[in-house]
Amino acid sequence: MFAAxxxxxxxxxxxAISDAIRVVxxxxxxxxxxxxxxTLLLDHKAFQHTIDIFVDRYRDMDISVIAxxxxxxxxxxxxxxxxxxxxxxxxxxxxxxxGEVIAEAYELEYGTDCLEMLVGAIPPGxxxxxxxxxxxxxxxxxxAIRLLERVGAEVVECACVVGLREVKGQRRLNGxxxxxxxxxxxxxxxx
Amino acid sequence: MMQRALIFSxxxxxxxxxxxxxxxxxxxxxxxxxxxxxxxxxxHQLPVYRLRDYRRTFPPLLxxxxxxxxNQPKMASxxxxxxxxxxxxxxxxxxxxxxxxxxxxxxxxTLLLDTKAFRDTIDLFVERYRGKDISVVAGIExxxxxxxxxxxxxxxxxxxxxxxxxxxxGEVISEEYSLEYGTDKMEMHVGAVQAGERALxxxxxxxxxxxxxxAIRLLERVGVHVVECACVIELPELKxxxxxxDKPLFVLVSST
Numbered sequence: 001m002f003a004a005x006x007x008x009x010x011x012x013x014x015x016a017i018s019d020a021i022r023v024v025x026x027x028x029x030x031x032x033x034x035x036x037x038x039t040l041l042l043d044h045k046a047f048q049h050t051i052d053i054f055v056d057r058y059r060d061m062d063i064s065v066i067a068x069x070x071x072x073x074x075x076x077x078x079x080x081x082x083x084x085x086x087x088x089x090x091x092x093x094x095x096x097x098x099g100e101v102i103a104e105a106y107e108l109e110y111g112t113d114c115l116e117m118l119v120g121a122i123p124p125g126x127x128x129x130x131x132x133x134x135x136x137x138x139x140x141x142x143x144a145i146r147l148l149e150r151v152g153a154e155v156v157e158c159a160c161v162v163g164l165r166e167v168k169g170q171r172r173l174n175g176x177x178x179x180x181x182x183x184x185x186x187x188x189x190x191x
Numbered sequence: 192m193m194q195r196a197l198i199f200s201x202x203x204x205x206x207x208x209x210x211x212x213x214x215x216x217x218x219x220x221x222x223x224x225x226x227x228x229x230x231x232x233x234x235h236q237l238p239v240y241r242l243r244d245y246r247r248t249f250p251p252l253l254x255x256x257x258x259x260x261x262n263q264p265k266m267a268s269x270x271x272x273x274x275x276x277x278x279x280x281x282x283x284x285x286x287x288x289x290x291x292x293x294x295x296x297x298x299x300x301t302l303l304l305d306t307k308a309f310r311d312t313i314d315l316f317v318e319r320y321r322g323k324d325i326s327v328v329a330g331i332e333x334x335x336x337x338x339x340x341x342x343x344x345x346x347x348x349x350x351x352x353x354x355x356x357x358x359x360x361g362e363v364i365s366e367e368y369s370l371e372y373g374t375d376k377m378e379m380h381v382g383a384v385q386a387g388e389r390a391l392x393x394x395x396x397x398x399x400x401x402x403x404x405x406a407i408r409l410l411e412r413v414g415v416h417v418v419e420c421a422c423v424i425e426l427p428e429l430k431x432x433x434x435x436x437d438k439p440l441f442v443l444v445s446s447t
Contacts, residue, residue: 022361024360024361027360027361028357028360034360036360036361038351038352038359038380038383041340041343041349041350041351041352042349042350042351042383043349044343044344044347044348044349047340047343047344047350048344051344070333071332071333071336071352071354071358072336074333074334074336074337075336075340075350075352076340078303078309078337078338078340078341079340079341079344081303081306081309082306082309082310082313082341085306086306087303087304087305087306088303088304088309088337089300089303089304090300090303090337092333095290096333097300098286098289098290098296098298099284099286099289099298118300121300121304
């Protein structure tokens with residue numbers, strides 16, 4: 001569900017966040033209009049709004065873990081975790097995490113990739129929010145949900161800054177609620 | 192006295208030496224003080240760290256402060272070690288033989304699971320850099336992305352990710368740097384920073400300093416003044432500090 005439909009209709013912060021996201025056409029390949037959140041990180045106010053909205057939502061939901069998907073989930077997750085008193089758990093590409101890990105494969109357009117998490121990072125029953133910058137097909141987030149559920153964690157919601165067309169109208173992913181701040185920008189060029 | 196942990200860079204195959212005569216404290220994987228050293232080339236086996244035991248080797252998680260403003264700690268003393276440092280140090284886990292035999296890997300992911308220690312880590316950097324007219328926090332992929340943004344937000348600065356090749360969309364500038372074998376490249380967005388801005392570079396750890404030097408060069412090429420490099424952990428034997436030359440380095444935990 002989009003934030004604007006869920007209590008934040010008309011909130012000027014959402015417009016500021018949307019305006020701060022840059023569209024880069026034809027990256028990483030022809031036809032893809034890439035939603036670049038790095039410009040959001042350059043806009044201190046808009047970046048703060050982004051974190052504030054997630055913190056306001058999750059502060060009283062008894063969340064003990066924020067799981068962030070490498071690498072752009074790392075840019076948002078820790079600030080939220082710190083503000084709500086939760087742990088931050090990175091979900092990483094293969095072979096980055098030391099020690100014992102569990103892995104979950106997922107489909108790409110061509111081939112597969114894998115997400116890994118530290119074994120023992122999350123005791124069973126803990127309430128988790130998964131965060132990434134953007135959701136497109138939901139493949140990566142679905143793998144994250146499966147990974148967390150395999151260790152007995154309770155995935156309360158998936159949170160993203162941007163949600164693409166494919167998820168519009170979808171309130172759930174793998175049965176889990178999806179919370180998205182903004183839709184993709186249509187126009188080319190920098191904000 | 193600073194807490195010391197027996198850790199070496201994952202990018203340099205320096206063999207560890209550790210004491211087998213002292214029982215490890217229950218919050219650490221390996222003994223924290225200099226003791227009798229034996230070389231791993233002897234017949235003695237390196238203890239294998241079992242991840243499933245990690246929760247027993249660390250103190251229970253504390254309920255952490257939620258409102259960072261209300262719970263802002265006072266400025267730490269310059270002369271003696273801040274009491275928060277020892278908790279931060281003991282929250283960092285050492286993994287032997289990762290990514291390859293002989294390397295004692297410094298793992299900050301356990302620090303991120305200790306809400307109070309993670310909060311303290313960020314606070315220590317924020318206390319140092321707030322009010323110093325720093326407008327840019329540059330974080331090195333990927334663990335610099337974990338520490339950089341909370342610091343940037345707290346001090347009112349931009350966060351600029353310094354990334355591996357081909358990750359950043361749009362126009363980038365890149366800087367090549369040496370690895371132990373071969374080279375790698377670091378990229379930054381064109382236009383992310385302006386000439387004359389004052390910047391901080393953050394990463395979880397400094398080993399040889401190669402990555403940090405590449406980041407310094409990237410920022411200086413576009414006229415940014417790099418005020419300081421900041422890391423959670425330093426491995427002083429790898430002389431990264433010297434490699435940074437006249438650039439100051441601030442670290443929380445220094446490990447030998």
